[in-house]
Amino acid sequence: MRRQNKVSWKKKAVLTTFILMLAGLAGWLTSKHFLFPEERPLVEDSSKQGKVELPPMQSSEIKVPITLFYPAEDGLTKVEKTLSGGSVPVKLAESVLQEYFKGFSSDLKNTVVRGVYEDRNKVLYVDLSDDLRRHFSGEARYEYYLLKSIYQTLTTNIVEVRDVKILVEGREIDSLGGHVQILMPLRETVWY
Amino acid sequence: MMNVKRSFTSVSLIMLFLLAVSIFVPAESGSSSVAVKLRAAKHQDSIRIVLAADEAIVKSASVILTKNKAVIVDLHPAAEAGAERPTIAFETDKGALTGDVPVEIMNSVTVVAKGTGCIITIPKVEDIKVLKLQSPSRLVIDAFFGPAPRESAAVPQSLKPPAEQIPFRYIFVDAGHGGYDYGIRGKNYSEKDFALQFSRDFAAAFGKGGREAQLTRKSDQIMTLTERIAAINRKVPELLLSFHLASTKIPIIYVVPERPEAGMELPVASNGDQKKREMINSITAAIAAGIEKEFSVRPLKETLPLTLLVKSKAPAILVELPNPDEFSYEKKNRERLISTILKALATGAKEEKPVLPPTTQKPEPRPIEKSADRTEKM
Numbered sequence: 125m126r127r128q129n130k131v132s133w134k135k136k137a138v139l140t141t142f143i144l145m146l147a148g149l150a151g152w153l154t155s156k157h158f159l160f161p162e163e164r165p166l167v168e169d170s171s172k173q174g175k176v177e178l179p180p181m182q183s184s185e186i187k188v189p190i191t192l193f194y195p196a197e198d199g200l201t202k203v204e205k206t207l208s209g210g211s212v213p214v215k216l217a218e219s220v221l222q223e224y225f226k227g228f229s230s231d232l233k234n235t236v237v238r239g240v241y242e243d244r245n246k247v248l249y250v251d252l253s254d255d256l257r258r259h260f261s262g263e264a265r266y267e268y269y270l271l272k273s274i275y276q277t278l279t280t281n282i283v284e285v286r287d288v289k290i291l292v293e294g295r296e297i298d299s300l301g302g303h304v305q306i307l308m309p310l311r312e313t314v315w316y
Numbered sequence: 317m318m319n320v321k322r323s324f325t326s327v328s329l330i331m332l333f334l335l336a337v338s339i340f341v342p343a344e345s346g347s348s349s350v351a352v353k354l355r356a357a358k359h360q361d362s363i364r365i366v367l368a369a370d371e372a373i374v375k376s377a378s379v380i381l382t383k384n385k386a387v388i389v390d391l392h393p394a395a396e397a398g399a400e401r402p403t404i405a406f407e408t409d410k411g412a413l414t415g416d417v418p419v420e421i422m423n424s425v426t427v428v429a430k431g432t433g434c435i436i437t438i439p440k441v442e443d444i445k446v447l448k449l450q451s452p453s454r455l456v457i458d459a460f461f462g463p464a465p466r467e468s469a470a471v472p473q474s475l476k477p478p479a480e481q482i483p484f485r486y487i488f489v490d491a492g493h494g495g496y497d498y499g500i501r502g503k504n505y506s507e508k509d510f511a512l513q514f515s516r517d518f519a520a521a522f523g524k525g526g527r528e529a530q531l532t533r534k535s536d537q538i539m540t541l542t543e544r545i546a547a548i549n550r551k552v553p554e555l556l557l558s559f560h561l562a563s564t565k566i567p568i569i570y571v572v573p574e575r576p577e578a579g580m581e582l583p584v585a586s587n588g589d590q591k592k593r594e595m596i597n598s599i600t601a602a603i604a605a606g607i608e609k610e611f612s613v614r615p616l617k618e619t620l621p622l623t624l625l626v627k628s629k630a631p632a633i634l635v636e637l638p639n640p641d642e643f644s645y646e647k648k649n650r651e652r653l654i655s656t657i658l659k660a661l662a663t664g665a666k667e668e669k670p671v672l673p674p675t676t677q678k679p680e681p682r683p684i685e686k687s688a689d690r691t692e693k694m
Contacts, residue, residue: 261500263563263636264570268620298540302493303560303634305541305623316573316621 186211192224193276195269200276203227213282214240217248220281224274231259232270238294246286247309248278254293257300264303271304272314287311350402352391354434355409356421362460363425363438367391371453377433379446379457380495381535387444387457390433404432444535481662487522488548488630489529490558491515495538500561505640507561508536514637514650515559521654522661545627555599555661556632558624565642567607567615569600570634572625592631599664600633606656606663611649613638 188207193200207219218240225235236253243249260267275288287309291297299305304313353368365387367377373391380388391404406413406429408421413429418437420426426437438459447456491511493499499507512533519529532547533539548556562568572593604615625632637643637653645653 261498263500263568264560264622264634265568265618265620266563268622298542299497299623302497302499302541303622303624305627307542313621313623316619 188216188281190220190223190281191277192220192227193273193280194227195266195273197265200269200273213284214242214248217242217250217278217282217285220277221250221252221274224277232256234259242285246284248282248285248288249291250274250278250288251291251294257292257297260301262301267299267301267303268314271300271306271310275310275314349405350391351405351407353407354413354421354427356425358422359458361462362458363422363441365436365457365459367455367457368452369455371450374448374453374455377448377455378495378536379444379455380537381441381444382537385437385439385441387436387438387441387459388430388433389436389455389457390431391455402432404429404434406434446536482522482525482527482658483665484527484554484661486528486530486551486553487555487557488532488551488553489515489519489522490532490544490548490556490624492558492560494533494536497538500563500639502639502641510561510637510640510645511559512536514654517650518557518559518654518657521658541623544624548624549627549629553630556624556628556630557657558632558634560634560636562636562639565638566613567638568618568636569603569615570618570620570622570625570636571596571600572632573619573621595665596631596633599660602660602664603633603635603657606660607653610652610656611638611643613643 186208188211190205190207192203192205194203205223207216207223210216210219218237221237221240225233225237227233228235232255234253235256238251238253240251241249260270262270271290274290278288279285288311289309290300290306292300296307298307306313350370350373352373355366355368357364357366367374367389369377369391376391378390380390382388406427408419408427410419410421413419413427413434416428416430418426418428424439428435428437436457436459440461441459442462443460445458445460447458448454449456491508491514493506493508493511495508497508499511501507512535515531516534519531522529530551530553532544574593600617604617608614622634625634635657643649
């Protein structure tokens with residue numbers, strides 16, 4: 125008799141746990157789909173966007189005319205080119221930047237574009253390899269125009285971009301060459 | 317059963333042999349090893365630490381004094397990523413440095429090997445002076461328990477402005493770069509070391525006659541722009557002079573651009589008000605004229621919103637001095653250059669023009685040239 129009572133107590137505990145789990149699951153599903161539907165992510169990944177919106181074959185077939193800006197002694201110089209790329213902004217930005225770095229005669233040409241992301245405020249996060257910092261050597265004005273050329277290149281070719289933020293190996297860094305701070309997006313830095 | 321036992325024994329023997337090989341053969345037999353002898357000696361107000369090593373190692377060495385009173389010595393900081401770095405074998409009078417075991421080389425002074433360098437902990441150290449000497453090649457670190465004594469630049473009397481003519485009592489002198497940020501590198505110099513030495517000399521020359529020039533960094537240390545700005549704005553000096561190197565013999569003097577119009581939604585330089593800019597402009601003109609007169613080199617004036625110029629609450633000028641590869645910095649020339657800048661502080665501030673009404677013109681955009689020979693320009 126005592127044993128039977130013990131078993132029924134165990135059954136009750138299992139049943140209660142099961143009901144609580146079911147209730148929890150129901151609550152989570154309700155909140156996910158009805159109360160707080162999923163918002164657009166803060167940062168969008170270029171590779172993810174590319175896969176969803178454009179098949180790879182289609183994106184490589186598109187020829188896009190682009191303008192690349194490069195630092196010079198007293199400002200920027202520009203170069204017109206045609207690029208095979210997609211129409212998705214982040215994907216295009218990545219291709220444009222890759223083409224941009226190819227144009228350097230110095231070791232900066234070894235800079236690798238690790239990734240490009242866009243946030244809700246149309247700020248483009250550009251993740252570059254440490255080669256950019258390591259191989260930079262020059263005067264203050266060269267550093268300034270280098271940053272300006274990156275900003276100008278991206279905002280000219282990707283119409284919807286409002287600002288550009290540089291990351292090095294996925295992290296914020298204080299400065300590339302010790303003259304210009306890049307902790308903030310570039311627009312407020314390279315306004316002159 | 318016997319067979320199983322035998323094979324087990326032979327496997328064990330092979331394993332033991334491999335273990336012995338791994339112990340007795342150096343783990344990094346493929347990489348080179350560099351011997352560095354480390355010695356320390358106590359002086360009245362300082363401790364001298366000498367690291368004797370190859371010339372190339374001494375040249376590329378970087379020494380940093382941290383806030384925790386630790387002197388970080390990196391002997392091979394410039395190795396490329398992926399390149400094989402030589403291991404450093406430190407020898408001290410108290411034995412070799414191994415692993416992470418600190419060795420006390422003197423009373424409460426300890427050294428521990430770390431990566432391609434070592435960390436020397438010296439309690440109560442306030443300042444360091446680093447010398448790279450030859451014959452034999454060695455790195456000498458003098459750790460001081462107070463401010464390090466500096467050789468002040470002896471300015472020729474003819475060029476020295478009378479103390480009362482310089483209207484500033486308290487300025488900040490910023491030595492550009494530092495730590496792993498070398499700036500421009502030449503055969504026998506790096507911008508960070510040059511800027512530090514020049515800034516020290518300039519500060520010492522300015523400091524005569526009851527004035528004070530505070531340095532943003534006193535040793536080869538990492539100091540971000542954020543930290544520099546914080547240090548300057550905490551004290552709000554009357555003027556900020558930041559010294560760097562140009563890549564040619566032509567010096568470049570940078571000042572902050574005109575404040576953009578309100579409607580442009582652009583940042584406003586905190587030191588960009590008209591009165592301060594007038595003063596900066598006249599000092600800049602005086603520096604340029606002085607350098608041209610003394611050295612027959614016409615400096616360039618650049619107007620750019622560089623971070624220090626924009627965010628410093630004090631009026632600020634950034635000077636890129638002539639490159640040592642194309643300009644002689646022997647003692648006399650160095651003194652003349654310091655004197656010329658000191659004179660410019662006196663004459664420039666005196667000639668400060670009355671405040672003009674703010675300009676209604678938009679700042680002109682920088683030229684964008686369409687050029688086919690772009691690579692030549694870079």
